[in-house]
Every structure is written in structure tokens, then in C-alpha cells.
Amino acid sequence: MASHSKEQKNPKYGHLPLSTSGPLETSLTGNALLRTPYFNKGSAFTKEERKIFKLHGLLPQNIQTLDEQVRRAYEQYSERANDLAKNTFMTSMKEQNEVLYYRLIQDHLKEMFSIIYTPTEGDAIQNYSRLFRRPEGCFLNIGDIDRVEDNIAQWGGPDDIDVIVVSDGEQILGIGDQGAGAILISIAKLVIYTLCAGIHPSRTLPVVLDCGTNNKELLDDELYLGLRQPRVRGEKYDEFVSTFVKACKAKYPRAYLHFEDFGLNNARRILDKYQPKIPCFNDDVQGTGCVTLAAIMAAFNVNGVKWADARFVLFGAGTAGTGIADQIQDAIAHETGKSKEEAGRQIWCVDKPGLLLKSKQDQLTPAQIQYARDDSEWQNKEHGDLLSVVKEVKPNVLVGTSTVPGAFTKDIVEEMAKHVERPVIFPLSNPTRLHEANPQDLFDWTNGKVLVATGSPFPPAEYDGKKYEISECNNSVTFPGIGLGAILSRTRLLPASLLVAATKALAATAPAVKGAGAGLLPDVTDVREISVKIAKEVIKASVKEGLAMEKDIPNDDADLEEWIREQMWDARYRPLKLVGEKEATAHGRGEAGTSSYRRAARF
Numbered sequence: 001m002a003s004h005s006k007e008q009k010n011p012k013y014g015h016l017p018l019s020t021s022g023p024l025e026t027s028l029t030g031n032a033l034l035r036t037p038y039f040n041k042g043s044a045f046t047k048e049e050r051k052i053f054k055l056h057g058l059l060p061q062n063i064q065t066l067d068e069q070v071r072r073a074y075e076q077y078s079e080r081a082n083d084l085a086k087n088t089f090m091t092s093m094k095e096q097n098e099v100l101y102y103r104l105i106q107d108h109l110k111e112m113f114s115i116i117y118t119p120t121e122g123d124a125i126q127n128y129s130r131l132f133r134r135p136e137g138c139f140l141n142i143g144d145i146d147r148v149e150d151n152i153a154q155w156g157g158p159d160d161i162d163v164i165v166v167s168d169g170e171q172i173l174g175i176g177d178q179g180a181g182a183i184l185i186s187i188a189k190l191v192i193y194t195l196c197a198g199i200h201p202s203r204t205l206p207v208v209l210d211c212g213t214n215n216k217e218l219l220d221d222e223l224y225l226g227l228r229q230p231r232v233r234g235e236k237y238d239e240f241v242s243t244f245v246k247a248c249k250a251k252y253p254r255a256y257l258h259f260e261d262f263g264l265n266n267a268r269r270i271l272d273k274y275q276p277k278i279p280c281f282n283d284d285v286q287g288t289g290c291v292t293l294a295a296i297m298a299a300f301n302v303n304g305v306k307w308a309d310a311r312f313v314l315f316g317a318g319t320a321g322t323g324i325a326d327q328i329q330d331a332i333a334h335e336t337g338k339s340k341e342e343a344g345r346q347i348w349c350v351d352k353p354g355l356l357l358k359s360k361q362d363q364l365t366p367a368q369i370q371y372a373r374d375d376s377e378w379q380n381k382e383h384g385d386l387l388s389v390v391k392e393v394k395p396n397v398l399v400g401t402s403t404v405p406g407a408f409t410k411d412i413v414e415e416m417a418k419h420v421e422r423p424v425i426f427p428l429s430n431p432t433r434l435h436e437a438n439p440q441d442l443f444d445w446t447n448g449k450v451l452v453a454t455g456s457p458f459p460p461a462e463y464d465g466k467k468y469e470i471s472e473c474n475n476s477v478t479f480p481g482i483g484l485g486a487i488l489s490r491t492r493l494l495p496a497s498l499l500v501a502a503t504k505a506l507a508a509t510a511p512a513v514k515g516a517g518a519g520l521l522p523d524v525t526d527v528r529e530i531s532v533k534i535a536k537e538v539i540k541a542s543v544k545e546g547l548a549m550e551k552d553i554p555n556d557d558a559d560l561e562e563w564i565r566e567q568m569w570d571a572r573y574r575p576l577k578l579v580g581e582k583e584a585t586a587h588g589r590g591e592a593g594t595s596s597y598r599r600a601a602r603f
């Protein structure tokens with residue numbers, strides 16, 4: 001056992017273990033208790049609880065186990081006609097009984113991951129205003145900046161929130177501007193934090209920054225729920241983001257801030273501004289970079305390519321593409337001792353106008369500029385399209401974050417396979433229909449030589465009578481563990497060194513070396529254990545950098561892992577303890593903000 005005590009030593013920054021065992025305290029009874037998803041056990045309330053919490057007459061007589069409830073719920077789920085209907089079923093389940101919701105997913109993780117997350121969540125986001133039944137999360141209005149702090153404050157006291165996921169909805173997956181529907185990406189990412197890293201579900205806060213939308217379909221839709229106006233940009237936008245960040249810092253000083261699916265012109269800029277000031281993370285830039293780098297490391301272990309010689313072509317040099325480029329550049333520099341500038345010369349970025357060139361610098365974003373090539377290298381060489389670049393560069397690795405479906409054509413892939421023995425090809429654009437290539441085609445076009453990973457889940461490919469697992473190279477493999485490490489160490493900042501530690505921890509778990517047919521990255525069913533490993537390395541790196549505010553972190557590796565596991569929330573019913581009656585609040589999170597609810601939520 002880890003040697004920490006359960007007392008709160010320093011209420012502001014010191015030790016506050018996220019214990020997840022023992023009774024939950026609540027003042028709710030009767031219908032109010034049944035309607036509070038965090039406490040509701042439905043038919044699983046025990047005889048004793050039914051008496052104490054005044055539930056007689058409100059439930060059928062038979063008392064059931066969580067397993068029995070899961071069986072029934074799974075039958076209901078299975079009867080839904082399509083993936084989107086399954087997604088909405090799961091949303092209702094979450095609104096009724098949180099433990100049952102998470103247990104149901106945990107027991108059918110492989111099957112349900114794509115329903116509650118990418119790609120089906122993308123469809124739910126596109127249909128947000130049509131499928132809407134009940135609000136969840138915090139909706140901030142750019143027209144009402146003065147209210148931001150009050151709005152944020154509604155989720156409890158300074159110790160009550162561990163992680164905030166925020167999106168402004170401008171670039172949701174590869175489906176563009178989804179306005180207020182972006183609240184669902186914040187919610188989905190938080191579900192993954194809980195599911196994959198045991199982050200306590202009541203200590204999370206999903207937020208959408210509603211800045212308007214430029215999506216004409218939404219603006220024309222009379223049922224659209226967000227601000228019906230063009231996106232606000234410029235100073236007002238920056239003031240909105242900055243007010244939001246300040247409010248988070250003021251109200252929840254211990255919370256870790258995760259930015260998701262911001263537009264190309266804002267994602268990197270916002271990260272660069274806040275990364276030196278608060279513990280924050282941009283999932284599309286950094287999470288994607290970490291998981292892709294780990295997958296490349298795994299691929300190099302299989303095909304024996306050396307970092308010093310490797311050539312990379314990145315197609316779609318936007319938020320994710322340049323995030324990946326940065327991680328690759330750092331890895332080359334670290335592995336070979338080359339300068340960053342030299343390392344960058346092994347990376348070729350292709351975007352809409354073709355290869356990024358220095359002569360076009362004024363059209364490039366600051367994140368792209370460092371990868372722009374000297375025009376002199378390309379005189380008399382074709383560089384306007386991906387095939388020409390592949391012909392010249394002869395890359396070992398080709399990554400797609402372009403949102404252009406089918407962009408990795410047979411010609412391009414065959415050209416790549418002519419020059420390298422085992423091409424590494426990652427079509428990463430989500431959702432599924434936007435992938436640059438289908439993994440089965442990649443196997444067929446390369447005579448089974450390709451090493452592949454994809455942004456969304458795919459079934460195994462088959463070649464020459466053999467099955468090949470297709471690993472999901474999605475930031476969901478990394479961000480939960482990074483968040484867990486950041487939260488438990490209460491890291492003051494999240495600099496690159498902590499992300500390097502996370503990437504190495506993930507790469508060390510790669511199964512591909514174990515034999516042909518295995519994927520490059522671990523399977524989603526192993527993700528909780530992988531999150532422990534990632535969190536452990538993030539925590540150690542935070543301590544090493546002098547950034548950890550948590551004082552009670554065990555030194556010994558085994559103790560540290562145990563300490564992490566102990567604080568991970570798990571979907572099971574805990575005994576309830578009545579502590580003085582009150583009514584539930586309207587927003588359905590229980591008595592958020594009152595001490596009894598919060599005590600209950602933590603202990």
C-alpha cells in the first residue's frame with residue numbers, strides 16, 4: 001500500500017487524495033435521489049437504503065445487482081437501430097445513472113468506444129440541436145463576458161474541479177464549425193478521462209465558448225441552440241478566452257485545462273499564450289503529437305528505420321499536423337543529437353498549395369514556417385501535389401491530418417512502397433469517412449508491407465490469409481493518462497518534458513514488436529493500465545522539474561502506481577450515508593457547491 005494518509009493537510013495546494021472508496025454522503029431522498037445520476041442506483045438500491053432514503057413505493061420490489069442492470073441495459077442498447085440511436089441511448093443512460101453508464105461501457109469497451117466517442121460522437125455533434133433533451137455542461141456567451149466568472153462558479157468551490165475541457169467549436173474533428181454543439185466534444189473527452197483514467201466524473205467540467213458560428217446550415221436551422229450570429233474574432237474573442245481562463249484560475253485553482261478542437265488560427269496561439277502560465281494542454285496539437293510519435297517509435301522498432309535517416313511527409317499541416325511535426329522534430333533531435341533546425345529538415349509538410357516553401361512564408365502560420373523548405377532545393381522539381389513530393393522525398397513515414405478522404409491514392413502508396421521496405425502510413429483524419437486511406441487498401445497496395453495506424457477505429461485488415469490488427473492512433477490513448485498525471489501531481493505547468501515522458505511511457509507499451517499481426521499501439525481495452533503508466537511518468541517528470549504541488553507523492557515506483565490506482569474512480573455502487581435532508585438542485589449534478597455533496601463526491 002502507498003503510505004499516504006487520507007487527511008487533508010493543506011486545503012489549498014497540499015495533499016487531497018481522490019479516494020474512491022467508502023460511503024458517499026448525501027442529503028437527497030426519494031425522487032430527488034432517484035433523479036440524481038451520480039447517486040441513483042435504480043433497482044439496485046438495497047433494502048436498507050430504500051428505508052433510509054424513503055424510496056419505498058418509488059421502485060419495483062425486486063432488488064438487482066449492477067451486473068443484472070448492465071445485462072438489461074445492454075439488451076436495450078443492442079435493440080437501437082443504428083449507431084446514432086445507440087449514442088443517444090447512452091446519453092440518456094448517463095443522465096439517469098452514472099455508475100451504470102460507465103459500467104456498461106467498461107464491460108463492452110471495444111464495441112461501445114466508437115459509439116460514445118469518435119466517430120459517432122461527430123454525428124451527435126452535427127445533430128446537437130435536433131437531438132437535444134437536457135443541457136449538460138457550461139455554456140459561455142461571448143456577448144456576455146461580464147458573466148463568465150459567475151457562470152463558471154456554479155460548479156462548486158475551489159477544490160471541486162480537477163479538469164475542465166473547453167472547445168469553441170470552430171474545428172470539430174474534421175467536420176468544421178459546429179457552434180454550440182461543441183459542448184458534446186468537451187463532454188465526450190471527459191467521459192474518456194473517466195473511463196480510461198478513472199478521473200472522478202463529478203470533478204470534471206465541460207465548457208463551450210459560444211462565439212457564434214459560420215456554419216450556414218446551423219445559422220439557417222430554426223432549431224439551432226447556440227448564438228445565431230457569425231463567429232466573433234479579433235480582440236473580443238481574445239478577451240473572451242482570457243476572461244474564461246482567468247475565471248477558471250480564480251474559481252478552480254487546482255484544475256487542469258484541456259483545449260479541444262479550436263480553429264487553426266487560434267489553437268496554437270492560445271496554447272502558446274497559456275502554456276507558460278497555467279497547467280494546460282491542447283489535445284489536437286499535443287495529444288495527437290504524443291500518440292503519433294509513440295506509434296512511429298513502435299513502427300521503427302519493427303522496420304528498423306533509424307531516426308537519423310528517417311524521412312517524414314506530413315499531409316495537412318494544420319493544428320494536428322504541425323503538432324505531430326513538432327514532436328517528430330524533438331524526437332529526431334533527441335535521438336541523434338542533431339540541432340532542431342537540422343532535425344526539421346527530415347520533415348516535409350504538404351498543405352493545400354503543395355509543399356510548404358519559404359517563398360510563401362507570408363501565407364504560413366507561425367507553426368508552419370519552421371518546416372517551410374528552401375525553394376532552391378526544389379528548383380525544377382514538381383512540388384505542387386502529394387505524389388510529386390513522395391516521388392522526390394521517398395518518405396519512410398506518411399501521416400495524414402488533412403480532412404481529405406482518399407488523399408493517399410494507390411499511385412502515391414505504390415510510389416512510397418517502391419523506395420522503402422516497410423512504409424509507415426497513418427491516415428488520421430476523423431471521422432472515419434474522412435480518412436486519407438482505408439487500411440485494407442494500404443495492405444493490398446503494399447503487398448502487406450505497410451505499418452498502419454488510423455485516427456478512428458477500423459476492423460482488422462487481411463492479407464495473404466492473415467489478419468492484422470489496426471491500431472487506433474487517436475489522442476484518446478494519451479490524454480487520459482497525461483491528465484491523470486497532471487491532476488494527481490497538481491503540476492503547476494505542463495511543459496514539453498512532461499509530454500516526452502508520457503510519449504515514452506506509451507511507446508514502451510507498444511505490442512507490435514511481439515509479432516506480426518499485432519497493432520502498433522495497445523488496444524483500447526488496456527487503456528486504464530496504460531493511463532497508470534503514462535500518469536506515473538508524468539508525475540515523476542513533474543516532480544523532477546519542481547512543478548508538482550502535491551507533497552505526498554511516493555518515491556518508489558510500485559508505491560507510486562498503487563497510489564495512482566487508489567485514486568482512480570471505478571464504476572461500482574458505494575454505500576450511501578444520509579447527512580441531513582435537502583432538495584436536489586435543478587441541474588441534476590446533485591447538490592453541487594454544497595459541502596455535503598462535494599464531500600460525498602470526493603470521499
Ligand SMILES: NC(=O)c1ccc[n+]([C@@H]2O[C@H](COP(=O)([O-])OP(=O)(O)OC[C@H]3O[C@@H](n4cnc5c(N)ncnc54)[C@H](O)[C@@H]3O)[C@@H](O)[C@H]2O)c1
Binds near residue numbers: 283284
Ligand atoms: N487521430 C487523432 O488523434 C487526431 C487528432 C487531431 C486531429 N485529427 C484529425 O485531423 C484532421 C485535421 O484536424 P486539425 O485540427 O489539424 O484541423 P486544421 O484545420 O487545423 O488542419 C487541417 C489542415 O489540412 C489542410 N488541408 C485541407 N485540405 C487540404 C488539401 N486538399 N490538401 C492538403 N492540405 C489540406 C488545411 O489547410 C489545414 O492546414 C481532422 O480530421 C481531425 O479529426 C485526428
Ligand SMILES: O=C(O)C[C@H](O)C(=O)O
Binds near residue numbers: 118
Ligand atoms: O476527437 C478525436 O477523435 C481525436 C481528435 O481530437 C480529433 O479532433 O479528431
Ligand SMILES: [Mg+2]
Binds near residue numbers: 173
Ligand atoms: Mg480534437
